[in-house]
Amino acid sequence: MNDFFTRFATAAAYWCGHASAFMIALVAVLLWAATGPMFDYSDTWQLIINTSTTILTFLMVFLIQNSQNRDSAAIQAKLDELIRTSLAANRYIGIERLSEEELEALREKCLQRAQEPSGERNAAE
Structure with missing residues (x-):
């Protein structure tokens, strides 16, 4: 069916x-x-x-x-x-299964990393 x-x-x-x-x-x-x-x-x-x-x-x-x-x-x-x-x-991979709060925290973290100078970002990863 x-x-x-x-x-x-x-x-x-x-x-x-x-x-x-x-x-x-x-x-x-x-x-x-x-x-x-x-x-x-x-x-x-x-x-x-x-x-x-x-x-x-x-x-x-x-x-x-x-x-x-x-x-x-x-x-x-x-x-x-x-x-x-x-x-x-x-x-x-698989973050679509996170809760709304977990996704929002991840979005914030990504936004902060995107605003860092590239040298700092590479060192943090």
Whole structure:
């Protein structure tokens, strides 16, 4: 089931990012708006677009979050590999799992080191 959802989410996110998907949505809204006078702008007529857009938005949130989670994990793995194979400190691998307080302390430490003259920084590392 998880593999199916991943493949579906990838395909849906890819397709929804195309101009043709936007054009289809735009045409649907224009057709809905054009039928307003025919339905005398009734509550049912308004409910159709409200319900449709709410359902689509609700479902798209999950697809977008899945795509972002996978992209974030892939980028993190690439960064970890770059750190591992470079002269950078390996202690930074996996820091995405630190608490917010630990990350903030690390950011502060990095900021302080970045503001030191390069000779002092190299001696401290």
